[in-house]
Amino acid sequence: MKRLLVLFVLVFICLAYEMPMKKDYADDVSVQPKARTSQRDRILITPIGDIRAIMGPQGKNIAVSAGGEAIAVIFGDPTPDPQNFMEVKIAYSTDDGETWTIYGPFSGEYARLYPGVDGSPDFDANPGELFFSFQESPYGYAAGNLKTMIEEGTPAASSPSTPLALPQAGGPDLCPWHTGIAVCPDNPSHLIVNAYSYLNNGNNHLYAWVSEDGGYTWSDTIRVAQGIDPVEGSSGAGKCRQGTGDYAMIAFHDTVTVGGTAVTAPHHIESTDGGYTWTNWTELPVPAIYDSSQFWWHELDCEVINGEPWAVHTDITTTGGMWLYHGTGSPGSWTWEVWDVRELGAVSTWIADTLFSAAPSQYPSISYDPVSGMILVSYKGNYYKGDNATWATYNGAHIGGVYTYDNGQTWIVSDVLSEPQVGTIVWGDWSATEVAHRLVNTGDSVYAYATWGHEAELNLYFERGAIKRFTGIAETDEHNVRTELVLTPTICADHCYATFSLSRPRDVELTLFDATGRRVLNIFSGTCDGLQKIDIPTSRLTNGAYFLILKTGNSATMRKLIKM
Numbered sequence: 001m002k003r004l005l006v007l008f009v010l011v012f013i014c015l016a017y018e019m020p021m022k023k024d025y026a027d028d029v030s031v032q033p034k035a036r037t038s039q040r041d042r043i044l045i046t047p048i049g050d051i052r053a054i055m056g057p058q059g060k061n062i063a064v065s066a067g068g069e070a071i072a073v074i075f076g077d078p079t080p081d082p083q084n085f086m087e088v089k090i091a092y093s094t095d096d097g098e099t100w101t102i103y104g105p106f107s108g109e110y111a112r113l114y115p116g117v118d119g120s121p122d123f124d125a126n127p128g129e130l131f132f133s134f135q136e137s138p139y140g141y142a143a144g145n146l147k148t149m150i151e152e153g154t155p156a157a158s159s160p161s162t163p164l165a166l167p168q169a170g171g172p173d174l175c176p177w178h179t180g181i182a183v184c185p186d187n188p189s190h191l192i193v194n195a196y197s198y199l200n201n202g203n204n205h206l207y208a209w210v211s212e213d214g215g216y217t218w219s220d221t222i223r224v225a226q227g228i229d230p231v232e233g234s235s236g237a238g239k240c241r242q243g244t245g246d247y248a249m250i251a252f253h254d255t256v257t258v259g260g261t262a263v264t265a266p267h268h269i270e271s272t273d274g275g276y277t278w279t280n281w282t283e284l285p286v287p288a289i290y291d292s293s294q295f296w297w298h299e300l301d302c303e304v305i306n307g308e309p310w311a312v313h314t315d316i317t318t319t320g321g322m323w324l325y326h327g328t329g330s331p332g333s334w335t336w337e338v339w340d341v342r343e344l345g346a347v348s349t350w351i352a353d354t355l356f357s358a359a360p361s362q363y364p365s366i367s368y369d370p371v372s373g374m375i376l377v378s379y380k381g382n383y384y385k386g387d388n389a390t391w392a393t394y395n396g397a398h399i400g401g402v403y404t405y406d407n408g409q410t411w412i413v414s415d416v417l418s419e420p421q422v423g424t425i426v427w428g429d430w431s432a433t434e435v436a437h438r439l440v441n442t443g444d445s446v447y448a449y450a451t452w453g454h455e456a457e458l459n460l461y462f463e464r465g466a467i468k469r470f471t472g473i474a475e476t477d478e479h480n481v482r483t484e485l486v487l488t489p490t491i492c493a494d495h496c497y498a499t500f501s502l503s504r505p506r507d508v509e510l511t512l513f514d515a516t517g518r519r520v521l522n523i524f525s526g527t528c529d530g531l532q533k534i535d536i537p538t539s540r541l542t543n544g545a546y547f548l549i550l551k552t553g554n555s556a557t558m559r560k561l562i563k564m
Helices: 002-018
Strands: 043-047 062-064 071-078 086-093 101-103 116-119 130-135 146-151 176-183 191-197 206-211 222-225 238-242 248-258 261-271 279-283 300-305 308-314 322-328 335-340 347-351 354-369 374-385 393-404 421-426 433-435 446-454 459-466 486-488 495-514 519-537 544-552 555-563
Touching (some): 043 086, 062 116, 062 446, 071 116, 071 130, 071 459, 116 176, 130 176, 130 191, 146 176, 146 191, 176 238, 191 238, 191 248, 206 248, 222 248, 238 300, 248 300, 248 308, 261 308, 261 322, 300 354, 308 374, 322 354, 354 393, 374 433, 374 446, 393 433, 486 555, 495 555, 519 544
Antiparallel strands (some): 043 459, 062 071, 116 130, 130 146, 191 206, 238 248, 308 322, 322 335, 347 354, 354 374, 374 393, 393 421, 446 459, 486 495, 495 519, 495 544, 544 555
């Protein structure tokens, strides 16, 4: 009976393997929902020159089309200069993140870029609806230009414009840092770029520029807010987003006094004329702010959803909150709802005999799906394994999130949105994550698209995760390990080869079964990593059908072999 059961399972797997598979094609310009192919684990996009090649949520470094097939990423590519160690490049994927094509460089060599990208939902089909911004700051905190660039083609047929320096963006008093670009959802030709005048005698003011012709010409410099000298290390960075009509908002940091101590705190300012004038400068109501609070430049994001402002800011101290704000009312008279995402997203769950305790830590993002109305607040979360968590160091990190379908009345903890990064993680880790503002709705699922800049490796990875209820941190789950088993030839006499590639070290077993489910050959058992090629002797086998099984943990991959 046991052999019959094994045979039934093998035949079922074989039949399933032979069935035709649905495939998405990148040259389909439709944005109608499509079924997603299974996502591999973390996908390497490119090496980066420094974590500041992406870091700075003022400009998201990732944008995705409404259909999800086209993805644009801007980053700093490594250079050999030990001081000015990166240059601007862009990476495109037209197959949902599986493969990437890199273009550039579009700048000289610099120490800080803090780039941004934004586009219309249809930038994959409509040329000239994808835009980039970046700063050119050489080593030593020196001032540089703020530049923008237009993708005059599409990711499938790229034709980037020559980068354009914005008016008065190079000084003498305006030293632009932490740039961002925002596209109007009603009109992809209406753009706002913002930057903070920082260091090198910068005047600490927040500035903006407006374009009405898709980035070819720009307004003169517009002063948004007159800032106060920031607390060292935090800066007064700001993030701009546009809503429908002429509404726009900027979430930014400015200095306040708490108990006689200067502290950087979150603020909000808005425009009702498309970015030309800015009013209603408001300090957001932080429920708990101390003289030790630290709202750093990489710890903010915002979005305009259904005409209402949303913002999230993190106090990166271990006792601080990740504060989420939602304004209800109208411009100039918002009533703010406030939540602590660190409380909303804290979970504990048992997997096998291990307790995983997870909590939001850094790099918050706000994303939206207009089809379902889902709002996702995502972040890099840290997790701890064991019963006695100290929360001083952690066993790993992941992209997590909380989401709502009812405009914040109910919050649900999302399942893990990335492959976990394992190993000792300290609080305040610089491995930054950024999640695209646009969520992708396929009809049966909603997906978040993200990048992860790994500080130690200096690699930039792509992550995609389906947003669903939390089931656990599958650190030891093998279903995401790429095996890519190939059998050559599949019809043989004396021997054949099994070739497979593992994306990370794993214990594997390679075994041959006959058609009755009987094990006939133990080929290999041990630990493997990377590309493997193993000879399989078949000369002593009787003629017939066999099944080669590659087992990695709890998953298995099968290929059919015919001995003649």
